[in-house]
Amino acid sequence: MPAPTARPAPRRHPAPTALVLGARGAVGRATVAELRRLGAEVxxxxxxxPEPDGLALDVRTAEGRTALRAAAESVDVVINATGIEDPRLVDATAGTILVDISATAAxxxxxxxxxxxxxxxxxxLVLGAxxxxxxxTLLVDALDPAPGDEIDVAIMLGGGEVHGPAAVAWTAELAGRPLHEPGEAGDGPSGEILNFRSSLRVPEPFGSRRYVRADFPxxxxxxxxxxxxxxxxxxxxSRVSTAALGVVGRFPALRSLVARAPHLGTSAWSITAIDRGTGRTLRARGEGQSRTTxxxxxxAAxxxxxxxxxxxxxxxxLLPLAAVDGLADLRLETPDPVATPST
Incomplete structure (x- = not known):
């Protein structure tokens, strides 16, 4: 992927204008509310x-993507919060900025x-928001990795938060599938690394927690x-739910059970980024994954x-790490260096 080199250009409107796709969903609603709070026209x-003056637009169809191209011409930025991961949206928003919340590396x-x-x-094009x-990405960037460094990113999501069908389907579809170009060999049939197969125990304030490998990008x-x-x-x-992910990773035929699993846990989430060489650790915590997203x-948009x-x-x-501290009650922490996480 080419390195980004942003070049400034004049904004077309006195106030920023945005088109939010998937505005009915939990992430879309939070995005719209924050954009309007910041003074954007949405x-x-x-x-x-979604609203009396909103657009009925289905980006899964050719007609919907044609309508999107026309709508995108009149705004500064388009935000894809639909949960639909489709590279054709890049062409459908040509002429403006696309911010995509997709999480699949491929x-x-x-x-x-x-x-x-x-x-x-x-x-x-903004990838990863x-x-x-x-x-x-902000936490990894703040660790300033150099060639040869190894960084672990442990993502703990609240099992009690109810997500839309697209988010549940995304998690289920990962099970047992190979990671996209992970940069190392694994124990899969052709040397791939398979989602949810390997695990890592990460030191945390009140002990440690086991995580499974996942294809975040x-x-x-x-x-x-x-x-x-x-x-x-x-x-x-929920340690029970995490263990269940490991089981589904071993037996992908069970992935349909993910959609029917009970919501165990809370709405709390955390991210811990650790440099294996130095033990330097950065952590972020918050409540409500959809709102924070x-x-x-x-x-970013x-x-x-x-x-x-x-x-x-x-x-x-686009954003310095310090700029996000406090947003949506997000808290940044710099714990003491930790020992190498154990597999």
Whole structure:
């Protein structure tokens, strides 16, 4: 993926304007609310119009993507909060900035390739907005990985928070599938690393917690460009649910059970980023994954609009880590260095 080099361009409106796709969902609603709180003019869109002046627009269809292209021409930035991961949205928003909340590494790689190969005039693409990737990218960037460094990113999500069907389906579909270009060999049939198969025990304030390997894309967004090895790991705040992910990783035929699993746990989430070489650790905590994702996405989108982004960027290219401390009650911590997490 090419390194981002943002070049400023004049904003087209006195106040930033945004089109939010998937505005009915939990993340979309939080994004819209934060954009409006910050003074942006927001148009909402969904498969049915979310508001009286919103747009009925289904990006899964060719007609919907054609309508999106027309709507995108009149705004500074388009935010995809639908949960639909589709590289064709890059072409459908040509001429403006697209902020995509997708979390699948292979999809983001295809979006970057589409962006690099398309002549579409003045526009930009922000890959990875929200918590993971997004906040995770900020934490990895703050550790300043050098070639050869190894960074672990442990993502703990609140098992008690109810998510939309797209988020549940995304998690279920990971089970047993190979990670996209992880940068190291694994124990899969062809040397792949498979989602939810390997695990890591990470030191935490009140003991330690076991995480399973998961295909979040910071190895693609920051690891590979810097020659560092970034590994992402997933857990919920329910140890039972996390253990169940490990079982589904071993037996992918059971992935349909993820959608029917009870919501065990709370709405608390945390991210811990650890440099294996130095033990240096950065941590972020908060409540409500969907709300935090929407708030962070809104700030990244307005930062991209403010600079008139014309290139590929990540959240780390747009926001300093200190700028997100306190947003949506997010708290940043710098714990004492830890020993190497144990597998």
């Amino acid at each position: 148009t909402t869109a969904g498969r049915s119009a 999809v983001l790689a295809r979006m970057a390739t589409t962006f690099a190969s398309t002549e579409a005039g003045s526009r930009g 929200g918590i993971a990737p997004g906040l995770t 910071d190895h693609l967004l920051l690891g590979a460009p810097r020659g560092a090895l970034v590994r992402s790991w997933l857990a919920t705040d 929407g708030v962070l996405t809104a700030h 307005l930062a991209a609009a403010d600079r008139g982004l014309r290139d590929l960027a990540t959240t780390a290219d």
